[in-house]
Amino acid sequence: MKKITPSKSKPKAFVISKETQVLASLSPQETYAWGVICGKAFPQGVMALFGDLGAGKTVFAKGVAHALGVADARKEVLSPSFTIVREHEGDVPFLHVDLYRVSSREELEELHLREYFERGGVALIEWPEKALEFLPSERLEIYFEILGPKKRRISVKRRMKAS
Amino acid sequence: MKVLGLETSCDETAACILESPRRILSNVISSQIALHHEYGGVVPELASRRHVEMMGPVIEESLTRAGCDLTSVDLISVTVGPGLLGSLLMGVTFAKTLSYAIEKPLIGVNHLEAHFYAPFLEDPELKFPLVSLIVSGGHTLLVWVKGLGQYEILGCTFDDAAGEAYDKVAKLLGLGYPGGPVIDQLAQKGNPKVFRLPKPYLSKNSLDFSFSGLKTAVLYLVKGYGSRNTGSTPFKKGRIEDLAASFQEVVVEVLTKKCMIALEKTGVENLAMGGGVAANSRLRERLTELAQKKGFHLSLPSKTLCTDNAAMIAALGLARFEAGLPGEPLEANPKLKIRHMHLIPLR
Numbered sequence: 001m002k003k004i005t006p007s008k009s010k011p012k013a014f015v016i017s018k019e020t021q022v023l024a025s026l027s028p029q030e031t032y033a034w035g036v037i038c039g040k041a042f043p044q045g046v047m048a049l050f051g052d053l054g055a056g057k058t059v060f061a062k063g064v065a066h067a068l069g070v071a072d073a074r075k076e077v078l079s080p081s082f083t084i085v086r087e088h089e090g091d092v093p094f095l096h097v098d099l100y101r102v103s104s105r106e107e108l109e110e111l112h113l114r115e116y117f118e119r120g121g122v123a124l125i126e127w128p129e130k131a132l133e134f135l136p137s138e139r140l141e142i143y144f145e146i147l148g149p150k151k152r153r154i155s156v157k158r159r160m161k162a163s
Numbered sequence: 164m165k166v167l168g169l170e171t172s173c174d175e176t177a178a179c180i181l182e183s184p185r186r187i188l189s190n191v192i193s194s195q196i197a198l199h200h201e202y203g204g205v206v207p208e209l210a211s212r213r214h215v216e217m218m219g220p221v222i223e224e225s226l227t228r229a230g231c232d233l234t235s236v237d238l239i240s241v242t243v244g245p246g247l248l249g250s251l252l253m254g255v256t257f258a259k260t261l262s263y264a265i266e267k268p269l270i271g272v273n274h275l276e277a278h279f280y281a282p283f284l285e286d287p288e289l290k291f292p293l294v295s296l297i298v299s300g301g302h303t304l305l306v307w308v309k310g311l312g313q314y315e316i317l318g319c320t321f322d323d324a325a326g327e328a329y330d331k332v333a334k335l336l337g338l339g340y341p342g343g344p345v346i347d348q349l350a351q352k353g354n355p356k357v358f359r360l361p362k363p364y365l366s367k368n369s370l371d372f373s374f375s376g377l378k379t380a381v382l383y384l385v386k387g388y389g390s391r392n393t394g395s396t397p398f399k400k401g402r403i404e405d406l407a408a409s410f411q412e413v414v415v416e417v418l419t420k421k422c423m424i425a426l427e428k429t430g431v432e433n434l435a436m437g438g439g440v441a442a443n444s445r446l447r448e449r450l451t452e453l454a455q456k457k458g459f460h461l462s463l464p465s466k467t468l469c470t471d472n473a474a475m476i477a478a479l480g481l482a483r484f485e486a487g488l489p490g491e492p493l494e495a496n497p498k499l500k501i502r503h504m505h506l507i508p509l510r
Contacts, residue, residue, distance in 0.1 A: 028376075053331050054379035058322055079323045079375065081331075082173075082301035083247060087498065110211055110249050149388045 016041045016140060016158050023154040031056040032074075034154055035063020039122070042140050043068060043092060046117060048128035051144025056152050057126045060142070061096055064124055068094045080126075085111065093121035099130040108134055137161050165229075166484075167222070167236045167261075168477025171254030172246025172274045173301070175470075176217035180229035180236070181477035183485070185284050188229035190467060190474045193217040211249030218257050225473075233265050240480020243271035243491045244499030251495035259493060270480040270490035273499055274471075278437030279308045280482060281475035282462040289433060289462045294425045298418065298446075299438030299470075300326035300341070303372045305421060306501070307429050312488050314501055317425050318370025325414060326440045328374035332381050332410055336403060346407045347443050353408030358384060359395040360413045370421050370428075374414070381410055415446045419453060426459055435462040441469040 014037050025031045038047070038060075047064065049057045058079045065073035069091035080086040080098040088094040095116050102108055113134045117123050128135060143155040165188070170177040176193040193213075226232055241258035244251055255271070262269035279295045294317070297304040303320040323331070326343060333342025338349075360380045363373045384398040384406065398406055422434055434454070440446065447463055454461035468474060483490060491499065 052382075053335060054375075054382040058375065075321055075371075078320060079327060081327050082324060083245075083497070085248070085497075106212075146382075146386070149383050 014038075014041055016156065018158050018160060020155050020157045023156060025056065025152040025154055027150050028056060028059045031059045031152060031154070032063040032066075035060040035065075036067045037063075038140070038142070038156065039064035039067025043122060044120065045122065046136055046139040047122060047124045048135060048139055048141050049124060049126050049144065050129060050141065052146060055144035055146050056154075057144060060144070060154070061124050061126070064122065065090065065094050065096070068092055068122055070094050085116070087116075090121075093119050095119075095121065095123040097123065097125045099125065099127040102127075102130055164237045164481070165231065165235050166238045166240055166477040166481045167225075168473035168475075168480065169218075169222075169239065169241040169254050169258050170274070170471060170473040170476045171214045171218070171250045171257075172242045172244070173250060173471060175472075176214045176221050176254075177471060177473035177476075178218075178222045178225040179473035179477050180225050180231065181474060181481060183481055185478065187284060187474050188231070189225040189227075190472055191221050191225040191228065192472065193221050211247070211253050214250055214253040215257075218253065233261075236265065236267055238480065238484055239267060239269045240272055240477050240484075240490075241269065242274045242277070242476050243493065244273065244496035246274060246497060248495060248497045251497060255493060255495045268484070269493065270484055271493045272476055272479045272483065273491055273501060274476070275302060275304065276314070276501055277475040277479040279306065279314075279435070280478045281437050281468040281472070282435040282464045284468060284474055284478055285464055286435075286462045288460065289435060291433075292429070292431050293433035293435050293462070294422065294429060294431050295435050295437060296418065296422055296425075296441070297438045298325045298436070298440035300324060300330060302438060303374070305370050305425050307425070307431065308435075311482055311486055312502070316501065317428070318372060318421060320372040320374065321365075322373050322375035323378060325372070325374055325418065326438065328378050328414065329440065331378045335378070335382055335385055336406065341439075343439060343443060346411055347445065349404045349407035350411040350445060351408075353402060353404030353406070355405075355408040355412035357401065357405035358398070358409035360384075360409055362413050362417055364417060364420070368424055368428075370425055372417065372421070377410070377413060381406070411443075411445055415443070415449050418446060419449050422450070423453065423457070426457075432458075433460045433462065435464075437464065437469055437475075439470045442466040 062077045065077045070088045081100045086096045138161050141157045145153040164183040166181045168179040179190040180188040278297045292309045295306045295308050303324045305318040307315040330342040338345045387397040
């Protein structure tokens with residue numbers, strides 16, 4: 001496993017791979033930068049963001065949105081905990097889903113997530129553990145861990161159909 | 164003239180009968196009915212199917228309480244957005260069908276805009292222009308309400324809504340959902356000076372909000388890290404009441420300070436509130452003190468009219484109908500924005 005920080009790595013050289021890549025972040029700004037880098041490297045498909053409250057998922061989502069060309073992403077991409085789904089238009093559609101408040105299978109079915117996924121672009125899911133069976137088996141999984149004040153470990157892994 | 168108001172933008176199915184100009188004959192929300200266990204069982208909070216089940220009974224109840232029937236309804240007003248797509252669709256479709264069946268006009272309204280009109284239902288002294296602070300689980304918004312259909316958004320949140328910060332902090336402290344009332348109650352027994360949390364003002368004089376960092380600061384205290392920015396001690400075995408009070412004090416101070424800046428910038432002398440967080444006791448207390456000290460008119464609606472309700476939907480629909488202003492397009496629109504009629508840049 002490689003450990004890299006956004007300042008040390010050359011963003012253009014960052015390639016999403018099947019192997020888990022561990023990214024270090026020492027601030028919300030760095031988490032945002034990682035979002036931009038991942039958004040550029042993965043402009044199509046489902047991104048599942050795992051991690052506790054305050055781990056940086058929404059900040060990362062703002063970075064991804066910026067990379068996809070969503071105008072004024074820092075201001076426009078808000079936490080969708082309450083509305084559950086927020087749609088944005090960038091160069092490609094950017095769907096931001098937060099399943100934090102969802103508590104039953106029936107509610108998940110009513111969200112019709114699969115129909116959204118068919119529209120293309122990136123669908124970024126916060127709290128995806130609640131809906132794994134609704135997600136395509138081919139997806140990007142990103143795990144956020146809180147290591148200390150401001151310090152985060154972000155692990156990125158591309159899950160393929162066969163695995 | 165009697166207006167039937169319908170609201171299904173989120174979890175609540177709500178209906179009301181309003182008699183012009185501002186008499187609420189009935190104001191019913193589904194959670195009141197569920198209390199009677201008439202429909203039994205646990206229904207999922209967010210399911211739009213629930214709106215289908217509740218819409219009929221809620222309308223019937225509102226008609227019964229108002230002592231009238233559908234034939235005496237002159238206008239239907241319905242929320243078309245913003246909110247959850249499935250929930251909005253149910254309300255809008257139901258309203259269209261009903262309007263067709265009873266041959267009465269239908270007007271679509273913006274849920275957020277309706278929050279500006281809720282205070283008028285109880286406060287005959289409230290006049291335009293006013294500054295409206297809408298704080299709920301889904302929204303944090305400061306708006307200059309110049310007149311019917313004339314708005315300027317002064318500030319909004321960059322990340323979490325104020326009510327969402329309450330819910331998430333409650334979750335971090337293991338207090339359950341929703342977080343607002345629990346934290347408010349605990350805070351009343353706590354000392355707000357025990358824990359020092361960062362105050363998210365953003366830049367000086369900014370009217371925008373950011374509550375995500377505050378939630379994370381509470382998380383650090385709970386995890387035992389303390390706060391590097393403020394030098395606060397970690398939570399460890401401190402009193403939960405003190406942490407609740409310290410958190411609440413920061414939220415209230417940021418909200419009230421921004422309201423004061425908004426009044427100063429706009430030169431407006433009326434301040435009104437809406438949204439679930441507007442029911443917070445400390446926020447109401449602090450604003451009341453400031454209103455007395457600074458001499459502005461403060462309008463604090465009762466809790467029923469702060470939270471999602473159909474009376475405000477009826478009130479706005481009626482106001483627009485009588486003024487001959489168009490309603491919103493009659494399509495469910497989860498991302499509906501507030502339409503700015505006159506954009507005047509702030510000084």
